[in-house]
Amino acid sequence: MWRGKADTPTLAQRSAVAPAIEIRSASRQFGKRLALEGITLEVQRGERFGIVGADGSGKTTLLQMICAILDPSKGSVVVAGLDSAHNAASIHASLGYVPQSYSLYGDLTVAENLAFFSSIRKVPATAFAMRREALLRFSGLGPFLDRxxxxxxxGMQKKLAVCCSLVHEPDTLILDEPTLGVDPISRRELWTMLAEFHASGKTIVFATSYMDEAARCDRVAVLAGGRLLACQPPERYGPDFEAAVKELLGAGAETPELPALPSLEASGEAIRVTALSRRFGNFTAVDDISFSVARGEIFGLLGPNGSGKSTTIKMLTGILPPSEGRVEVAGLDVAARPAAVKGRIGYMSQRFSLYTDLTVDENIEFFGSAYxxxxxxxxxxxxxxxxxAGLGGYERKLVKALSGALRQRLALGCAVLHHPAVLFLDEPTSGVDPVARDAFWRLIAQLSRAGTAVLVTTHYIREAERCxxxxxxxxxxxxxxxxxxxLRNRFGNVELEDVFIKLMTERK
Incomplete structure (x- = not known):
């Protein structure tokens, strides 16, 4: 598809030709806020280049400057020899770009999305016909053309977004958190796609919060507070790449210890689920599941996108009524006493459930009155x-002005404001950096030790290890x-991610 595989050149060989991307002393300001300051780096042709950093570090701003969506306030960005401030249209045409929000058209089918992006890229009909077949084979989306x-x-949406960005066969592909919210199987499939693209000599630049993805790169740039802290091959960071990056990002900062919690009952069941099902018309989202969670236990619920995790949580919290079965939470029948149950549980959704136009104080007051x-x-x-939440000094700040990590901790604080017996967390760390993820899980462990039962959904297998x-x-x-x-022992002393893959692929 990519005009034949090329022998992958070394980094030194790539450096001998003009870089794919040259950034010189580039800064970007939004009003009084300096999002990026004095960034200088090059990306060589055919390089796989990763960008990591904390929330609000400037990763997306940097990618959008490379794509000529944003002009630098100072300095310059040159892509394929074109200055971004003067040749934005040519740069747009030369790149493939996959933003976090996909840019797909939800009401169009897979086939229609591909055709639409081909048309706006002015791909000739005969070339598109050939590329479409290759992309469908490449992504495994062939059986879903009419969906x-x-x-x-x-996961399938991410693969379609990548296909739409490749339909004009760009030399460089830019991806912003390409596997955010994607299950481990889809993540592997997506990286197989990207590896084939890269093996043909193409350039890939991507931001990620997954250190195992960054470790696959030729070089990794680490951003913090809009500044470039380091840019080098993963092995140059030290034997433990993830630990080295965390240290650069400030992992030494102490997580605040929880204030004293009320004494919760330490034994017995916090959740009991019996023969629970939920149907939407002819579609069965949850099918006859049973399990229990002990008080003070951290219980992880893992599965592919669309497996029924969020639907299960919504039934456990009383948001959705079950079609069949029984749910008891904190000693109460959820269907019979939903109002009473709500006073004993905390719930943190994927979107954090905060009011972004209110201040930190106003959100706390709102949730407190609701409880x-x-x-x-x-x-x-x-x-x-x-x-x-470590939010002292932020009381009068609007939530929309907070970093993702601070919003996450505020959402957790609001969810446990009333000291619930059971806490439900639906993908609570999706998209946050590894430092914020570690700090968040230390808070969860402290809540658990105080007697709160925690049920958490996640796509990040390393988090499952903490359950x-x-x-x-x-x-x-x-x-x-x-x-x-x-589970690792049962499946032959393999990694937990391999257990996940084996279980899911055996059901295909």
């Missing part, structure tokens, strides 16, 4: 949440539930 993009799983906390109690809990037990779910069916160590 609307909005009906695809998250029925009296004024005097709420004043104490407000201080507790600010300490929990006391994990359950794998696929197409609404619960396949297995056990401790991470027991």
């Amino acid at each position: 609307p993009a909005k009906s695809l799983s998250g 029925g906390l009296m004024t005097a109690v709420l004043a104490d809990r407000r201080a507790w949440v600010l300490q929990l 006391d037990r994990v359950a794998f779910i696929d197409r609404g069916r619960l396949l297995v539930a056990d401790s991470p160590a027991a």
Whole structure:
């Protein structure tokens, strides 16, 4: 598809020709906020170049400057010999760009999306016919041509977005968090696609919060606070690449210890699910699942996109009624006493459920009143949440002005403001950097030790290792539930991600 495989040149050989991207002393300012400051780097032709950094570090801004979507406030960005400030249209035509928000048209089918992007890229009909077949074979999307993009799983949407960005055969592909919210199988499939593209001599530049993805790169740039901290091959960072990057990003910062928590009952069941099902018309989203979670236990629910994880949580929290089965949470029947259950649980959704046009204080006050906390109690809990989330000094800041990591901790604080017996977390660390992810999980562990049961969904297998037990779910069916160590042993002492892949592929 990519005009034949090329012998992959070394980094030194690539450096002998003109770079694919040259950035010189580039800064970008939004009003009074300096998003990027004095960035200087080059990306060689045929290089696989990764960018990592904390939320708000400037990764997306840098990618958008490379794509000539944003002009630098100072300095220059040159792509394929073209200055971005003067040749934006030519740069747009020469690149493939996959933003975090996909840029797909949800009401169009897979075939229609491909045809649309081919037309705006002015790809000749005969060339498009050949490329379309290659892209469909390349991505595995052939059987889904007539399916609307909005009906695809998250992983399939990402693969379609990549296909749409490759339909004009660009020399350089730019991706912003390409595997955000994608399950491990889809993540592997996506990287197989990208590896084939790269093997033909094409250039790939991507931002990621997954250190194992960054470790595959020829070089990795580390950003913090809009500045470039380092840019070198992964092996130059040290024997433990992830640990070295975390140290650069400030992993030494202490996570605030939780203030004293009320004593919660330490034994017995916090959640009991019996023969639970949920149907939407003829589609069965959750199919006859049963499990229990002990008080103080961290229980992980893992599965591919569309496996039924979020639907299960919505039934456990009383947001959705079950079609069949019974759910007991904190000793209460959820269907019979939904209002009473809501006072005993905390829920943090994928979108964090915060009000971005309100301040930190106003969000705390809103959630406190929603949980029925009296004024005097709420004043104490407000201080507790600010300490929990490390938000002292941010009380009057609008939530939309906070970094992703601070929003995440505020959302957690609001979810546990009323000291719930059970906490539900639906992909709580999606898209946050590894430092923020570690800090968040230290908070979760502290809540668990205080007696709160935690049920968490995640696509990040390393997070599953932090759970006391994990359950794998696929197409609404619960396949297995056990401790991470027991599951690894059961499947031949393999990694937990390999357990996931084996379980899911065996059901295909």
